[in-house]
Amino acid sequence: ALDEESVGNLKKQLEKLFAASLRVTVPDEPDVEPIITVCDKESGDYQCNNAMKLWPRLQRKATEFTGRQSVAQALKNNLPTSEMVESCSVEQGGFVNIILSKQWVAKSIHKMLMDGIGTWAPKLSVKRAVVDFSSPNIAKEMHVGHLRSTIIGDTIARMLEFSNVEVLRRNHVGDWGTQFGMLIEFLFETFPDWENSNDQAIGDLEAFYKASKKRFDSDSDFKERAQQAVVKLQGGEKKYRKAWQQICEISRKGFEKVYERLGVRLEEKGESFYNPYIPMVLELLNEKGLVEESEGAHVIFIEGKKAPLIVIKRDGGFNYASTDLAALWYRLNEEKAEWIIYLTDASQREHFDMVFTAAKRAGWLSAQGNKYPRADHIHFGLVKGEDGKRMRTRSTEVVPLINLLDKAKSGCKDALILRGQDREWTEEELMQLEPNAEAIGYAAVKYADLKNNRETSYIYQEKQMLNDKGDTAVYLLYAYARICSIIKKSGTEINELKKVGSIEFTKDAECVLGLHLLRFAEAIEEACTNLYPNVLCKYLYGLSLAFTGFYSGCQVVGTAEESSRLLLCEATRVVMEQCFHILGITPLERI
Numbered sequence: 001a002l003d004e005e006s007v008g009n010l011k012k013q014l015e016k017l018f019a020a021s022l023r024v025t026v027p028d029e030p031d032v033e034p035i036i037t038v039c040d041k042e043s044g045d046y047q048c049n050n051a052m053k054l055w056p057r058l059q060r061k062a063t064e065f066t067g068r069q070s071v072a073q074a075l076k077n078n079l080p081t082s083e084m085v086e087s088c089s090v091e092q093g094g095f096v097n098i099i100l101s102k103q104w105v106a107k108s109i110h111k112m113l114m115d116g117i118g119t120w121a122p123k124l125s126v127k128r129a130v131v132d133f134s135s136p137n138i139a140k141e142m143h144v145g146h147l148r149s150t151i152i153g154d155t156i157a158r159m160l161e162f163s164n165v166e167v168l169r170r171n172h173v174g175d176w177g178t179q180f181g182m183l184i185e186f187l188f189e190t191f192p193d194w195e196n197s198n199d200q201a202i203g204d205l206e207a208f209y210k211a212s213k214k215r216f217d218s219d220s221d222f223k224e225r226a227q228q229a230v231v232k233l234q235g236g237e238k239k240y241r242k243a244w245q246q247i248c249e250i251s252r253k254g255f256e257k258v259y260e261r262l263g264v265r266l267e268e269k270g271e272s273f274y275n276p277y278i279p280m281v282l283e284l285l286n287e288k289g290l291v292e293e294s295e296g297a298h299v300i301f302i303e304g305k306k307a308p309l310i311v312i313k314r315d316g317g318f319n320y321a322s323t324d325l326a327a328l329w330y331r332l333n334e335e336k337a338e339w340i341i342y343l344t345d346a347s348q349r350e351h352f353d354m355v356f357t358a359a360k361r362a363g364w365l366s367a368q369g370n371k372y373p374r375a376d377h378i379h380f381g382l383v384k385g386e387d388g389k390r391m392r393t394r395s396t397e398v399v400p401l402i403n404l405l406d407k408a409k410s411g412c413k414d415a416l417i418l419r420g421q422d423r424e425w426t427e428e429e430l431m432q433l434e435p436n437a438e439a440i441g442y443a444a445v446k447y448a449d450l451k452n453n454r455e456t457s458y459i460y461q462e463k464q465m466l467n468d469k470g471d472t473a474v475y476l477l478y479a480y481a482r483i484c485s486i487i488k489k490s491g492t493e494i495n496e497l498k499k500v501g502s503i504e505f506t507k508d509a510e511c512v513l514g515l516h517l518l519r520f521a522e523a524i525e526e527a528c529t530n531l532y533p534n535v536l537c538k539y540l541y542g543l544s545l546a547f548t549g550f551y552s553g554c555q556v557v558g559t560a561e562e563s564s565r566l567l568l569c570e571a572t573r574v575v576m577e578q579c580f581h582i583l584g585i586t587p588l589e590r591i
Ligand code: ARG
Pocket: 132, 134, 135, 136, 137, 172, 173, 174, 324, 327, 342, 343, 344
């Protein structure tokens, strides 16, 4: 995904240097790409591993090389001089270990402070992307399953936005389909005065859904009326459209409460939006010879799959798949998106696999998965309860999302009160705790989700995520607040200091922190390429550990190194702030 060079990315820059060396060292092997990895030994920050692979190829030809070691030596000798490399050494086995120049590291950090963290953003070759996430279903409550889609989707959108991609954040809500006939008919029956009553009349929409389903399953007259209602709704009959809208509006308000709390921005374009496009889109696919008739339905056969993709049901109706084909067409052609990313749990893998395959055969998407226009299904595992089972309340219902957020917030508030136990809290002070408890509580929920590899299921452990030690948002937020307080305590105007001061490393812990700061570009680029937010979480946790190491070994305020160290603190603050922003977390300057 990354075509242009990325300025901040150390690995990329080293790759460029070694590519130059390879061209000189082995001019007859033009296809060899530099292999650079992070080195965790004392003797190197990075290493180049090309010699091992090259040697067997060179051995077959007459060259001046005598073994892996001698290839490595030549790679080292032919390396163009550069400010960033302090020294290289050839290790047993043919590794070239690279030590970066500490001055260069310090200078690069200072440069970022001057030019902004945006200069460390990955350069992606796409201009516009659609992220299809959250996407709950009308008349049903958002549950923890939608939590992952919402949180991971928001972060993926933010990662791309940071990389200067224009992101269309799409909420593909389930607002269409046969269940609406049943709901509308039930509305008419139970609330004859529905047109004049307000939303509260229906009250709990989920209970309403269940009651109408019960009626639908037990009364054949009702069932028939419901089926006719679908036809009338889809035919655009006014009264039915209006009832449908009212039902959708109630759900929408409920969803919006959750988005507002989580600070997630989304634009709703539900299934109904794409409905008018379906006939035309299916005709396009038909013209390409993709659509066939099978057992009364219209289908697309996909190689390697047992069942075909049904695009028109036997009763002539459209379905989830036909809607997704129309949505994909619309996003590519009307919205001119080059990359379309869908977030749902792993159970929909097969569905998206088939839709994408059909779109590739139609020539809408590039046949190569990593070329644009491109579509990806970003699937994720389940959220489980402490018992390891799928999360449910006692009544075996799914757990409403809003309850979890409430609990995280109140848990945080209790912890904050406990922290200041030796003080008397006034009513007013307790009120002031509210926004902090909210910021920390929601951050805890988000981070506990994002830090896992999204493909695995995880156990929702409330106590653990609110712990202020270990790999938790609470710990990270405290680390951030500590940095802010150090800077504040110094009384220094950082923006002035940036212009006149410089960063110089005198201790190892400073170098370790400095190098970790520079690796932000690598981490975010890796996270963006394969859409794994946990890569960024791991980076952020590592950064706060490196900061703790620095802070426990290097006094800041009141030392000869104060200004250099303050700039290092500020750089850490800036990078952490950016990571928090991408993870959808609001950092606090004081806790
Ligand atoms: N409404 C669906 C569900 O709750 C998710 C929709 C995902 N997006 C899409 N374009 N199919 O399972």
